[in-house]
Amino acid sequence: MTGQDTRHLPLEDLHQAAGARFGAFAGWSMPLTYPAGVMKEHLHTREHAGLFDISHMKLFAVGGPGAAALLNRACPLDVGAMEISQSKYTFFLNEAAGIIDDLIVTRLGDDRFMVVANAGNAVEDEKHLLALAAAFDASVQPLDRVFLAIQGPDAWAALARAGIETGSLLFMHGIEPRQNWFMSRSGYTGEDGFEIGLPEADARDLLAKLLEDERVQWIGLAARDSLRLEAGLCLHGQDLTPEIDPASAGLMWAIPKEVRAAGQFIGADALRSILDRGSSQKRVGLKPEGRQPVRAGAALIDADGHPAGHVTSGGFGPSTGHPVAMGYVDAALAKSGTKLFADVRGTKIPVDIKPVPFTPHRYRKG
């Protein structure tokens, strides 16, 4: 992607005023850090409330009499079985059951749904969904919204102070609190929090109130990555790709049992045969010994020096106080407690396979 294609956030002026350092991500110029720095931003989110501009992500409104049938084809879900306001983590799969993107689908009405997709895949997702929609009585509308996340134990109180009541909304539920707003109790940090899509003018009004609150601080993409990694959440393009299926990724919990057995989603046959024969590699959490981070791309080897897998995400966990990583290893090795080594510039760093998350999730489930 060349510089002239770089997209800019609608609220870029606010980030500049806040002293953000910008960097390229998925074709966007994004705030990477603010003057507090990644370490303090990360810890602030876990202790108070972190505010993230995630307007690079894409919201699609899917509606019409055939909307449920369209989504049941596009995703391994039974959206007709979802309650109104319920959200589900799911995927677009290809015919080989590879993950084109991971998404959150929320049922807003009998035949109205909101799909939230990753920035890096937004163009592909839109094409994919529109192509599929032609066979159904359904519309797919990409929305032009500012998209904000507010995450952390004080997120709900900060929103309440800003005039947004969240009391009855539970984790993985989404509503339309005002015209052209979409708000869900969800996020990418492992903390309680909310994601809010809204028109730019409304966003500026809301932010003016939120930023008066000392519990609320802007958080950049660098801390967003360390927060999600500690929480054991996957990043598409690293931990998930079109070559990785939900079973290998350890994400079968996202696919209801009946859908696994009888769903007519794209990739269903391939996924069923992968489940029958078992995955050759599995995603695991990795805890490197010592303080040296082990990063994406590092090879993993076993005690005898044989290839065992590779790291897909890695860095330092500011809350855990040690390096954290995720990767794929041979299925036979994918057990908590297995000891492997990561090759970091020729040095063999011992790593233990650990269950994720590295920091406990603190979602508000009821």
Next chain:
Amino acid sequence: MPKTYFTEDHEWLRVEGGVATVGITDYAQEQLGDLVFVELPEIGRKLAKGDTAVVVESVKAASDVYAPVDGEITEANGTLSADPSLVNSAATGDGWLWKMKLANESQLDSLMDEAAYKAHIG
């Protein structure tokens, strides 16, 4: 009287008696963000200008620090093993990275002084 030099790669060298103490500049540590690990060099290692001497790791990424001139490592800043954040808080002081005996002092002539470096970073 030690003399301080700077490189385009945002390192500083304080030279006294044929030995240079090397670190990264305040500008560089700001760009890197919070450091969590410094991979220090072995004492006695011989480096040519441009060789990777040290790897500094921030939360997000690993970055090479190059030997600014030819020489031999005489000391590494071991306190950084326990507290890599010293590079952030005292980049040009206690956060130094290594000391090296210079092999060719004339290489210093191609480096910048502080005024030139300040102009370089704008």
